Amino acid sequence: MTSFDPTPGFAAQLDAQDPLRESRRQFHIPPGPDGQESVYMCGNSLGLQPRSARGAAELQFSNWEQMAVEGHFRGETPWLNFHARLADATARVVGAKPVEVVVMNNLTTNLHLLLVSFYRPTISRYKVLMEGGAFPSDQYALETQVKLHGLSPEDAIVELSPRPGEHTLRTEDITAKIQELGGSLATVVMGGINYYTGQVYDMETITRAGHAVGAKVGFDLAHAAGNIPLHLHDWDVDFACWCTYKYLNSGPGGVAGAFVHERFADQPELLRLAGWWGHDEEERFKMRKGFRPMRGAAGWQLSNSSILTMAVHEAALALHDAAGGMEALRRKSELLTGYLEFLIESLHLPKTVLEIITPADPTQRGCQLSLLVHQNGRNLFDHLMSVGITGDWREPNVIRLAPVPLYNSFQDVQRVGVALSEWAASQQG
Structure with missing residues (x-):
């Protein structure tokens, strides 16, 4: 000490x-x-702002200036596969395999996309568990996802609050509620770290408890990614998403990240909202009907990459690696x-x-x-x-x-x- x-x-x-x-x-x-x-x-x-951010963005402005559309295929950083450039460093930040992560969109967009796949309510299994007082975006996302399935948020969403006189949740209370909901619980969605109190949740224990009753388990890692060591693959987490402008220093409104466990990597039948950029890259430019997702988290992409923000994010990730x-x-x-x-x-x-x-x-x-x-x-x-x-x-x-x-x-x-x-x-x- x-x-x-x-x-x-x-x-x-x-x-x-x-x-x-x-x-x-x-x-x-x-x-x-x-x-x-x-x-x-x-x-x-x-x-x-990293001192390297401006130069990283400027390089892509130069590529745009000099190559225009050919920048997708030429130069040291072809835009076509730019998301793949970030996979290894991103995987190190969240404790994942490269196939399990992708950098795309913004946080709440990614949360909605993942919930389409991992909140699949049935008549008997339709509850979703979250922390009370979660960041408003998460509250709004779950409220509207529940409504999307014709359910009532007041009935389907179960919120956990600390015991009277306490400010943070006890892990045993979280797992007890999961066990109580049992077969009615479809999905657990919690922050990795509560934005208001700064409490780190025991994600491994919560995931294990959720899986024990047959539920999917995911986390909003907005305040956790780049802040604490994460081991999403080893913890067996089903899905997660995060922003990159907080502890990852990638600029206001910067590009976000998503995690989908490797066990779902080869399940093209898993329902999702499809887009051109998530289609099998070997056949993407054949412009055919019939969506065939890329393997792993990359199969949840919708549109081509936001190169300027991803370039800044790449520069910021390099600082994390340089720090050890x-x-x-x-x-x-x-x-x-x-x-x-x-x-x-x-x-x-x-x-x-x-x-x-x-x-x-x-x-x-x-x-x-x-x-x-x-x-x-x-x-x-x-x-x-x-x-x-x-x-x-x-x-x-x-x-x-x-x-x-x-x-x-x-x-x-x-x-x-x-x-x-x-x-x-x-x-x-």
Whole structure:
């Protein structure tokens, strides 16, 4: 267990010892009010811009300029198979085989496409289980998918909420509800990490429980991909999707990803919404009737790739690999988040003023700490912003702070501690 110290010198020492300290230089750090580098702790909402992003996009602008339509087939990065260029690096991020992943569309589009295949209700098996208070896109997607089958969301969707007085879900309560629903449960859809509390769900245990009652199990990994190590193949997850603009730093509204387990790779009969780009690439340009999907997750593609955003994503994925992958990032993440937790707890504020609602167990959280501020929460958020610390405000009174290992430093975290201490002192005065 690391012994922390709140002083600037201690934080500087940790930065000097950090094997990932140079990765920060690969990102543009926005300036603060004083013109110096800000402390950016909003990577859980939008990651910073890699310095390589502009050049990656510019290369594709040049290819477009010089080759026009022939860019699909010529050059160092032919657009025709650009999605395949990203498969290996994507598989490493989510713990999958390359055939199980594809980069395409946006997150909620991918969720809808996957639900068409993996939410197939019958008269007796039609329930879908999700976390209560899930991110609105997931709520809307499930609501409309249920309606698509002529069912009532009030009847078909079962939401899980924490026990009274608690902020996070217990794994045993999740599995108990799965067992209770039993043969009526068609699909489980949960976030890998809850966006509001920052809780990491035990995806392996949830998947095992869902399969035990005959249900399909999938996850929205918007806050998990690039944040925590994932092992989707080994956990036997059926399907998953994620965005790439948070911890994967691929730009606002950037291209998203999808996972479909290898056991479905050779099931062309599996119902899906079809598109030209998901058709067997050996026959795609024959322009014939009759959809024949590509093998694996690539068979869920609809349209040709969004090359400019995929090029930026490729550059961002390279930074993850250069940092040593998810295990190396996770080691630093646990230290950064633990240091932030130490500094907050050092304030000795009563829980009636401020409490951390993210689990204290490092295995149940990623980079993010969510602060429930019971008194003057907006005032605290405004104070942080005024001194160059960018966090994230969530109504009605939660501040999310996410020290990202790729570009945040221990000195960043120490500056947050100072700002919180200043605010606490002003409240007492």
